[in-house]
Amino acid sequence: MIDDPSMHLKPHSIVSFLVLLLLFHAAAAGGDGDQFRYDGFAGAALDLDGMAVVEPDGKLMLTNVTSQMKGHAFHPAPLRFHHPPPANGTAAAARSFSTAFVFAIAADYVTVSGNGLAFFVAPSKNMSTASPSQFLGLFNSENNGNASNRVFAVELDTILNPEFRDINSNHVGVDVNGLVSVAAEPAGYYDDATGGAFKNLTLFSGAAMQVWVDYDGRAAVVNVTLAPVEVAKPRRPLISVAVDLSPVVNGTAYVGLSSSTGPFHTRHYVLGWSFAMDGPAPPLDYAKLPKMPVVSAKRRSKALDVVIPVAAPLLALAVVAGVSFLVWRRLRYAELREDWEVEFGPHRFAYKDLFVATAGFDGKRLLGVGGFGRVYRGVLPASGTEVAVKIVSHDAKQGMRQFVAEVVSIGRLRHRNVVPLLGYCRRRGELLLVYDYMPNGSLDRWLHDHGAPPLGWAQRLHAVRGVAAGLLYLHEDWEQVVVHRDVKASNVLLDGEMNARLGDFGLARLYDRGADPQTTRVVGTMGYLAPELAHTRRVTPATDVFAFGSFVLEVACGRRPIERGGAMTAAADEDGQLVLADWVLDRWHKGDIAAAADARLCGDYDAKEAALVLKLGLLCSHPVAAARPTMRQVVHFLDGDAPLPEPEPTYRSFTTLAMMQNADGFDSCAVSYPSTATSIDGASSVLSGGR
Numbered sequence: 001m002i003d004d005p006s007m008h009l010k011p012h013s014i015v016s017f018l019v020l021l022l023l024f025h026a027a028a029a030g031g032d033g034d035q036f037r038y039d040g041f042a043g044a045a046l047d048l049d050g051m052a053v054v055e056p057d058g059k060l061m062l063t064n065v066t067s068q069m070k071g072h073a074f075h076p077a078p079l080r081f082h083h084p085p086p087a088n089g090t091a092a093a094a095r096s097f098s099t100a101f102v103f104a105i106a107a108d109y110v111t112v113s114g115n116g117l118a119f120f121v122a123p124s125k126n127m128s129t130a131s132p133s134q135f136l137g138l139f140n141s142e143n144n145g146n147a148s149n150r151v152f153a154v155e156l157d158t159i160l161n162p163e164f165r166d167i168n169s170n171h172v173g174v175d176v177n178g179l180v181s182v183a184a185e186p187a188g189y190y191d192d193a194t195g196g197a198f199k200n201l202t203l204f205s206g207a208a209m210q211v212w213v214d215y216d217g218r219a220a221v222v223n224v225t226l227a228p229v230e231v232a233k234p235r236r237p238l239i240s241v242a243v244d245l246s247p248v249v250n251g252t253a254y255v256g257l258s259s260s261t262g263p264f265h266t267r268h269y270v271l272g273w274s275f276a277m278d279g280p281a282p283p284l285d286y287a288k289l290p291k292m293p294v295v296s297a298k299r300r301s302k303a304l305d306v307v308i309p310v311a312a313p314l315l316a317l318a319v320v321a322g323v324s325f326l327v328w329r330r331l332r333y334a335e336l337r338e339d340w341e342v343e344f345g346p347h348r349f350a351y352k353d354l355f356v357a358t359a360g361f362d363g364k365r366l367l368g369v370g371g372f373g374r375v376y377r378g379v380l381p382a383s384g385t386e387v388a389v390k391i392v393s394h395d396a397k398q399g400m401r402q403f404v405a406e407v408v409s410i411g412r413l414r415h416r417n418v419v420p421l422l423g424y425c426r427r428r429g430e431l432l433l434v435y436d437y438m439p440n441g442s443l444d445r446w447l448h449d450h451g452a453p454p455l456g457w458a459q460r461l462h463a464v465r466g467v468a469a470g471l472l473y474l475h476e477d478w479e480q481v482v483v484h485r486d487v488k489a490s491n492v493l494l495d496g497e498m499n500a501r502l503g504d505f506g507l508a509r510l511y512d513r514g515a516d517p518q519t520t521r522v523v524g525t526m527g528y529l530a531p532e533l534a535h536t537r538r539v540t541p542a543t544d545v546f547a548f549g550s551f552v553l554e555v556a557c558g559r560r561p562i563e564r565g566g567a568m569t570a571a572a573d574e575d576g577q578l579v580l581a582d583w584v585l586d587r588w589h590k591g592d593i594a595a596a597a598d599a600r601l602c603g604d605y606d607a608k609e610a611a612l613v614l615k616l617g618l619l620c621s622h623p624v625a626a627a628r629p630t631m632r633q634v635v636h637f638l639d640g641d642a643p644l645p646e647p648e649p650t651y652r653s654f655t656t657l658a659m660m661q662n663a664d665g666f667d668s669c670a671v672s673y674p675s676t677a678t679s680i681d682g683a684s685s686v687l688s689g690g691r
């Protein structure tokens with residue numbers, strides 16, 4: 001213990017020391033019943049209720065982000081608000097008092113907050129009957145305005161409540177026993193630095209602000225002053241109102257801070273608080289006050305702010321749905337578009353339009369499936385034009401540009417016997433070609449579909465003439481030589497007037513180009529492929545003529561160029577495969593070529609015309625390219641403008657001839673065809689005039 005004699009104290013000294021100690025302690029903890037000061041609330045012995053908590057750094061948080069709650073903080077000891085009543089029995093006047101506190105309101109939404117906070121004096125610390133929200137945790141709908149409340153408050157109100165005649169949603173009010181303020185002003189201060197000019201303040205900006213409440217008991221005047229925390233107390237108070245608090249505050253009463261939340265999540269903080277009876281409140285030590293987090297400058301529209309707390313999950317759902325829809329739509333309607341396509345722009349269709357036109361490429365709209373892809377019927381939404389959309393699976397990058405260029409240039413050619421190509425569209429791995437819709441479908445249906453009525457001779461001849469005219473146009477009459485490459489009955493379409501029109505030209509080339517040069521794949525259709533393609537792989541107008549020859553025979557005979565088994569056993573080879581050209585040649589040997597015409601015609605045809613067409617078919621199907629006529633000659637022959645050369649059909653089979661030609665060491669020029677050479681010679685002289 002204490003051994004040093006000099007430290008021994010006399011009894012009166014001990015008493016003085018104890019008194020001093022007591023005073024010192026009272027000043028520090030603010031507990032002498034007259035004044036207190038909290039520079040931050042860490043370790044402060046406040047009485048808290050509701051949501052109120054003291055955060056570790058010393059901030060008093062009256063409300064957290066829970067809706068419809070309240071929170072209170074009381075200085076624990078009651079204060080004597082009245083002087084002792086004078087001996088002569090008159091009512092005691094309330095004492096002057098003064099308080100100062102620093103607060104900050106951190107609203108989740110910048111444009112709306114709820115509901116505010118208040119400094120108050122109440123006869124009891126039991127606020128259990130007070131309501132949250134607009135009642136600020138001070139009153140309830142029953143007792144609001146009742147003089148028996150004995151509550152005095154200064155409210156910092158951030159919601160406009162018309163039932164309390166609030167002036168706006170950002171005001172300071174002096175309340176006596178109820179929330180209808182005896183005086184209220186929009187939040188702000190008279191700035192001494194600018195000669196007392198009024199400056200607005202936004203209570204829920206998140207910025208720390210200080211409030212001074214001064215009651216002059218003698219004058220019965222309440223002054224309320226507000227200022228940003230960094231600004232010294234303005235000389236002119238925001239509110240100065242004559243209110244006699246003597247009948248309001250009880251003899252002994254508690255001072256507290258109250259706050260409540262409504263529908264909006266708002267944190268109400270108090271950072272420091274001081275109070276003094278009969279004198280100015282002790283100034284706060286701002287350096288010691290806990291700091292508010294930096295306010296983020298989020299800005300949103302008020303409408304959105306009101307909607308979000310209510311509809312946030314719905315909104316999130318909608319956003320997810322919307323994004324999924326956009327992604328889905330993007331993927332669904334995604335197109336491939338490259339820089340070089342700019343020049344072809346007018347011929348480019350939007351995938352979406354084609355999708356809509358064909359009802360999403362509905363199976364019911366499927367016109368047919370070919371070697372390159374599917375064809376759908378559709379109606380363009382903008383123009384109402386009926387179209388056939390062909391989807392070609394293709395992912396070769398090379399050649400696409402040239403192909404598109406061809407497609408577009410072909411799209412420019414217009415001929416009575418050519419299916420108009422309207423344009424194209426590209427997607428990843430897909431090329432879409434848009435053609436005019438041909439209501440009568442492809443010729444092969446009319447020829448081979450047993451459900452279809454047999455096509456009359458006149459219509460067949462008309463179709464052959466039409467295709468000849470169309471091919472001639474492609475080969476010779478257009479600005480550049482276009483080799484069709486895939487002439488066949490299924491690529492001959494019949495328009496509304498049963499005119500034959502060539503479709504699908506050039507497509508084979510796309511595949512050709514994409515193919516590996518090492519492979520011997522020849523694109524085309526068996527029975528229509530000129531034999532020289534097997535070793536030259538070079539398409540020429542003459543290869544088209546060969547295919548045209550097969551087509552002519554097919555139309556005249558109503559049989560496919562190559563048939564397996566079936567009725568033509570007489571000319572069938574070992575595999576049971578029948579080559580139509582050889583079969584017709586066989587008829588010719590037997591002396592009646594016209595008899596090769598389709599039996600379904602029941603002889604209802606002109607035998608001379610049939611013989612001409614069949615011989616023309618054979619001539620065009622000649623295995624030797626040089627022996628075939630040009631399309632111009634073909635048209636002349638068909639029109640009777642030039643006599644068809646009449647070769648003696650001494651060779652028995654085109655097939656063997658073709659095989660000879662393709663054998664090693666043979667060359668189309670070196671091979672001599674004794675029986676046909678003479679007959680072809682006549683044609684050859686004409687041929688030299690062609691291309």
Ligand SMILES: Nc1ncnc2c1ncn2[C@@H]1O[C@H](COP(=O)(O)OP(=O)(O)OP(=O)(O)O)[C@@H](O)[C@H]1O
Binds near residue numbers: 368373493504
């Ligand atoms: N413009 C069109 N108008 C009407 N129908 C069409 C049109 N184009 C094609 N078709 C129909 O679609 C079917 C399939 O055509 P597609 O061109 O895909 O096959 P293909 O001609 O049999 O073979 P390939 O792929 O060798 O051309 C055709 O048989 C025809 O009936």
Ligand SMILES: *[C@@H]1O[C@H](CO)[C@@H](O)[C@H](O)[C@H]1NC(C)=O
Binds near residue numbers: 050051064065066
């Ligand atoms: C808010 O305070 C209440 C009461 O103390 C508590 O139950 C609630 O969990 C708090 N909410 C949050 C988000 O902190």
Ligand SMILES: *[C@@H]1O[C@H](CO)[C@@H](O)[C@H](O)[C@H]1NC(C)=O
Binds near residue numbers: 086088089
């Ligand atoms: C009572 O005494 C006070 C001072 O103590 C005085 O101001 C007041 O006038 C007196 N009232 C009456 C009715 O005498």
Ligand SMILES: *[C@@H]1O[C@H](CO)[C@@H](O)[C@H](O)[C@H]1NC(C)=O
Binds near residue numbers: 126127129
């Ligand atoms: C507060 O007051 C209510 C009713 O006025 C009462 O039921 C409750 O027990 C009181 N609480 C305390 C802690 O005194």
Ligand SMILES: *[C@@H]1O[C@H](CO)[C@@H](O)[C@H](O)[C@H]1NC(C)=O
Binds near residue numbers: 142143146147148
């Ligand atoms: C005021 O409150 C008291 C006590 O709660 C009650 O008796 C009285 O009727 C109330 N007055 C009004 C006007 O509601």
Ligand SMILES: *[C@@H]1O[C@H](CO)[C@@H](O)[C@H](O)[C@H]1NC(C)=O
Binds near residue numbers: 198199200
């Ligand atoms: C202050 O706010 C009021 C309305 O709240 C407005 O009319 C006034 O122009 C504002 N003054 C300044 C200086 O912003």
Ligand SMILES: *[C@@H]1O[C@H](CO)[C@@H](O)[C@H](O)[C@H]1NC(C)=O
Binds near residue numbers: 236237240
């Ligand atoms: C209240 O404000 C008025 C007007 O500015 C002033 O005259 C008076 O002294 C103030 N009273 C207190 C207690 O601050």
Ligand SMILES: *[C@@H]1O[C@H](CO)[C@@H](O)[C@H](O)[C@H]1NC(C)=O
Binds near residue numbers: 123124250
């Ligand atoms: C009012 O103060 C007196 C003492 O001045 C006290 O006896 C009484 O209980 C207080 N009233 C309330 C409601 O606290």
Ligand SMILES: [Mg+2]
Binds near residue numbers: 370490491503504
């Ligand atoms: Mg086709």
